[in-house]
Amino acid sequence: xxxxxxxxxxxxxxxxxxxxxxxxxxxxxxxxxxxxxxxxxxxxxxxxxxxxxxxxxxxxxxxxxxxxxxxxxxxxxxxxxxxxxxxxxxxxxxxxxxxxxxxxxxxxxxxxxxxxxxxxxxxxxxxxxxxxxxxxxxxxxxxxxxxxxxxxxxxxxxxxxxxxxxxxxxxxxxxxxxxxxxxxxxxxxxxxxxxxxxxxxxxxxxxxxxxxxxxxxxxxxxxxxxxxxxxxxxxxxxxxx
Amino acid sequence: xxxxxxxxxxxxxxxxxxxxxxxxxxxxxxxxxxxxxxxxxxxxxxxxxxxxxxxxxxxxxxxxxxxxxxxxxxxxxxxxxxxxxxxxxxxxxxxxxxxxxxxxxxxxxxxxxxxxxxxxxxxxxxxxxxxxxxxxxxxxxxxxxxxxxxxxxxxxxxxxxxxxxxxxxxxxxxxxxxxxxxxxxxxxxxxxxxxxxxxxxxxxxxxxxxxxxxxxxxxxxxxxxxxxxxxxxxxxxxxxxxxxxxxxxxxxxxxxxxxxxxxxxxxxxxxxxxxxxxxxxxxxxxxxxxxxxxxxxxxxxxxxxxxxxxxxxxx
Ligand SMILES: Nc1ncnc2c1ncn2[C@@H]1O[C@H](COP(=O)(O)OP(=O)(O)OP(=O)(O)O)[C@@H](O)[C@H]1O
Ligand SMILES: [Mg+2]
Numbered sequence: 001x002x003x004x005x006x007x008x009x010x011x012x013x014x015x016x017x018x019x020x021x022x023x024x025x026x027x028x029x030x031x032x033x034x035x036x037x038x039x040x041x042x043x044x045x046x047x048x049x050x051x052x053x054x055x056x057x058x059x060x061x062x063x064x065x066x067x068x069x070x071x072x073x074x075x076x077x078x079x080x081x082x083x084x085x086x087x088x089x090x091x092x093x094x095x096x097x098x099x100x101x102x103x104x105x106x107x108x109x110x111x112x113x114x115x116x117x118x119x120x121x122x123x124x125x126x127x128x129x130x131x132x133x134x135x136x137x138x139x140x141x142x143x144x145x146x147x148x149x150x151x152x153x154x155x156x157x158x159x160x161x162x163x164x165x166x167x168x169x170x171x172x173x174x175x176x177x178x179x180x181x182x183x184x185x186x187x188x189x190x191x192x193x194x195x196x197x198x199x200x201x202x203x204x205x206x207x208x209x210x211x212x213x214x215x216x217x218x219x220x221x222x223x224x225x226x227x228x229x230x231x232x233x234x235x236x237x238x239x240x241x
Numbered sequence: 242x243x244x245x246x247x248x249x250x251x252x253x254x255x256x257x258x259x260x261x262x263x264x265x266x267x268x269x270x271x272x273x274x275x276x277x278x279x280x281x282x283x284x285x286x287x288x289x290x291x292x293x294x295x296x297x298x299x300x301x302x303x304x305x306x307x308x309x310x311x312x313x314x315x316x317x318x319x320x321x322x323x324x325x326x327x328x329x330x331x332x333x334x335x336x337x338x339x340x341x342x343x344x345x346x347x348x349x350x351x352x353x354x355x356x357x358x359x360x361x362x363x364x365x366x367x368x369x370x371x372x373x374x375x376x377x378x379x380x381x382x383x384x385x386x387x388x389x390x391x392x393x394x395x396x397x398x399x400x401x402x403x404x405x406x407x408x409x410x411x412x413x414x415x416x417x418x419x420x421x422x423x424x425x426x427x428x429x430x431x432x433x434x435x436x437x438x439x440x441x442x443x444x445x446x447x448x449x450x451x452x453x454x455x456x457x458x459x460x461x462x463x464x465x466x467x468x469x470x471x472x473x474x475x476x477x478x479x480x481x482x483x484x485x486x487x488x489x490x491x492x493x494x495x496x497x498x499x500x501x502x503x504x505x506x507x508x509x510x511x512x513x514x515x516x517x518x519x520x521x522x523x524x525x526x527x528x529x530x531x532x533x534x535x536x537x538x539x540x541x542x543x544x545x546x547x548x549x550x551x552x553x554x555x556x
Contacts, residue, residue, distance in 0.1 A: 050293030144297055144406075145348055145396075146323030159338045237338045240382035 030207040046215050049190040052180045057173050068127035079151030089121035111183040119172040126168025130161030163238040166231040177220040191216045246436045247274040247403035256291050265291040266461035278437040280451035289440040293406050297326045308486030327397030327405035332410040333389045335381040342377040348400040359501035366395035371425050387418040405437045444485050452541050494522040499538045502549025512537040521554050
């Protein structure tokens with residue numbers, strides 16, 4: 001992916017593009033460069049980044065949900081599970097990569113494992129807290145009306161926990177988008193690729209940094225807004241209280 | 242789904258909570274005839290809630306039995322049993338994420354009733370509990386306390402259960418709305434004729450609502466089980482007399498109306514006139530206030546029925 005620069009740029013006076021004035025001055029956002037490299041740098045990086053995030057949050061949610069079911073149903077398991085996700089969360093990502101690389105190598109899998117482990121903390125906490133917050137009188141009336149345990153979970157507890165779960169999903173998604181940029185420390189992948197690239201220039205390549213960093217921020221903001229909309233649509237009742 | 246009112250029998254029903262020495266409900270035996278309201282009343286901790294929850298098995302019996310229309314609750318599937326009993330609690334416990342209609346449809350949905358059936362049933366029940374049909378689409382957060390309680394009642398009635406359990410249903414509501422809810426509940430009961438077990442710790446509410454009153458004392462022992470009239474006029478012991486209050490004679494007067502008295506023919510002119518459905522208590526209050534000795538009772542059509550004297554009222 002970085003070959004284009006090695007081919008036409010010198011080591012001392014980098015030739016960032018094809019001689020636009022903006023690029024020679026290392027301007028803040030040279031639109032000509034952005035337009036020229038949207039197709040071969042920015043867009044692929046953005047798509048990879050979205051993929052990284054979706055897979056990490058998807059798998060993270062599935063695991064966190066199963067763990068939360070256990071921690072919710074059998075209270076004794078809650079503290080150890082909470083502590084487990086907490087420990088994963090506090091390991092610095094660089095350290096986690098060093099632990100993982102010998103096992104899974106310099107691969108996207110390594111990145112995903114790290115990202116997934118970071119989502120677990122907030123997702124697990126929010127799912128368990130949401131399920132626990134269901135008022136006791138609501139559970140009593142559900143039981144008193146003859147809902148089975150399963151029906152109570154699916155029709156009452158889960159929908160009532162939905163706002164907390166979706167809030168957790170929002171935080172996890174935004175955090176994953178930002179942490180995923182660091183993944184390029186390992187391999188050139190996602191929006192972190194061009195960001196690390198730009199930072200690696202003798203003179204920070206401002207246009208590339210701003211374009212790719214800006215895309216990461218935009219992605220985070222849109223994901224946040226999208227999930228907020230989803231939350232409103234799915235739980236219209238939750239804004240009434 | 243059973244729909245007729247059911248007879249409810251407590252047979253030596255006893256509950257001892259694990260780790261406790263004394264019983265919360267102690268060998269409770271009483272029969273609630275089909276279609277009647279039995280009020281459980283007594284001091285806090287007397288075991289009223291426990292006794293109620295024994296019926297729908299939210300709390301398991303320690304010993305003894307409870308039968309609904311002759312069938313022991315222990316012989317029925319617990320989920321089926323609960324679905325066939327209406328349950329109303331003080332905190333209501335409406336589902337916040339469901340509309341009023343969704344809440345009312347809870348048990349019918351368990352019975353796989355079609356949507357259209359639930360919609361119609363919900364409209365019918367809203368009217369029955371005195372709420373506008375437009376409430377169907379509201380969420381519980383958009384209701385007042387009194388409205389929530391009505392919806393809770395409608396939800397409990399949705400599958401037309403033969404038996405209703407109500408634990409201080411009007412306990413958290415201000416006195417004015419509470420009185421109105423009591424009146425509406427009694428009017429409703431005239432229509433639907435359910436067997437009802439109604440828990441309260443308010444004696445006045447018990448007297449007003451109950452066809453029969455069971456007074457539970459500490460330790461869940463039954464102190465007296467009788468009609469309000471009998472309990473007020475012949476309390477079984479000191480505890481009951483104390484519990485129903487010093488003004489029990491006046492409370493007893495409140496239970497009867499002028500129409501129930503034997504009236505003498507009207508002779509005097511200018512007597513105060515009162516309708517036949519006035520309570521003896523209110524009639525006496527009027528005589529005292531106006532310093533009179535007799536009054537003229539008039540019928541619904543305004544025609545005089547006869548004269549009642551102070552002595553007649555107090556006889
Ligand atoms: N789950 C429980 N575990 C142990 N003891 C309990 C439990 N629930 C109630 N008790 C005890 O049983 C007794 C009766 O309680 P209960 O709630 O039936 O009283 P109550 O008549 O409904 O009182 P109140 O008018 O305050 O609602 C009390 O002494 C109470 O402390
Ligand atoms: Mg109680």
